[in-house]
Amino acid sequence: MGFSPxxxxxxxxxxxLSRWPWSDLVSLCRRHARHLPSEARILELGCGVGANIPFFLAQGWRYFAVEGSASAAAQAARDFPMLQDAVRVADFTAELPFSGAFDLVVDRAALTHNCERDIRLALARVRECLVPGGLYIGVDWFSTRHADYGRGAAAEDAWTRRDYEQGAFGGVGRVHFSDSGHLRDLFAGWEWLAMEEKTIERFAPEPATLAMWSFVVRKP
Ligand SMILES: C[S@@+](CC[C@H](N)C(=O)[O-])C[C@H]1O[C@@H](n2cnc3c(N)ncnc32)[C@H](O)[C@@H]1O
Structure with missing residues (x-):
């Protein structure tokens, strides 16, 4: 298990190769984290090639990221040379290779590409590295209402599927789906500040229901 190669x-x-910040991530950070001062330390889990980095840098925050793909991390470091040491290649379900506490952890569609056991391991580490009162913002965690929950192959647990051959999840390994009860269970002991499910009825090119969660929780 762990990071899907x-x-x-x-x-x-x-x-x-997404290159521009994701709008739901920008909205949630502006709504719930605008109070953070410019010296705030923030950690992005699974930054990919760094689509969200311009937004975080514009806030003046001190940015760190962990990314499992060496190619993606190298691309982010090429585009943002000042973050060369801040973007580390690691499996966040096994380690968070930073010392010092974070004020905010942000994850857009990264933890949700792991199985339940690994998500729980990563969340325990995230909780440890946050200051008391620190925030976790999760964006685009896939919902069990998503049409693709019924596709792919069975994986380690009932919430996780794998081996999609086509579509948005084609060739990306594991995909974890949640309902609201499962999210509350994964984040038991956190304070809930926001939980929103976005459902998109797509009519073309072929009909499908896409559904994703975005949420904000606080470490007590
Ligand atoms: C859907 S992409 C999202 C990338 C980026 N967050 C964005 O919004 O553009 C998921 C990212 O999470 C990373 N990822 C998934 N599981 C990981 C793990 N266990 N450890 C490190 N990175 C992981 C993948 O390599 C990929 O870059």
Whole structure:
């Protein structure tokens, strides 16, 4: 288990090169983390090639990231040379290779590409590295209402699927789906500040229901 190596294959073949900050991540950070001062330390889990970095740098925050794909991390370091030492290649379900506490941990569609056991391991580490009152902002965790929950192959637990051959999840390894009860269970002991499910009825090119969670929790 752990990091799905399929991600390295995707990035090294030039796929998943998102370059602009994701709007739901920007909205949630502006709504819930705008009070953070410019010296705040923030950690992004699974930064990919760094789509969200321009937004975080614009806030003036001290940015760190952990990314499992060496190719993606290298691309982020090329585009943001001042972050060369701040973007580390590691499996965040096994380690968070930083010392010092963080004020905010942000994850867009990264933990949700791991199985339940590994998500729990990573969340325990995240909780340890946050200051009391620190925030976790999760964006685009896939919902069990997503049409693809019924596709792919069975994986380690009932919430996780793998081996999609086509579509948005084609070739990316594990995909974890949640309902609200499962999220509350994964984040038991955290304070809930926001939990939102976005459902998109797609009509073209082929009909499908896409559904994702975004949420904000606080370490007491
Ligand atoms: C859907 S991409 C999202 C990338 C970026 N967060 C964004 O918003 O553009 C998921 C990212 O999480 C990373 N990832 C998934 N599981 C990981 C793990 N266990 N350790 C480190 N990185 C992981 C993948 O390599 C990939 O870069």
């Amino acid at each position: 399929e991600w390295e294959r995707q990035f090294s073949s030039g796929a998943h």
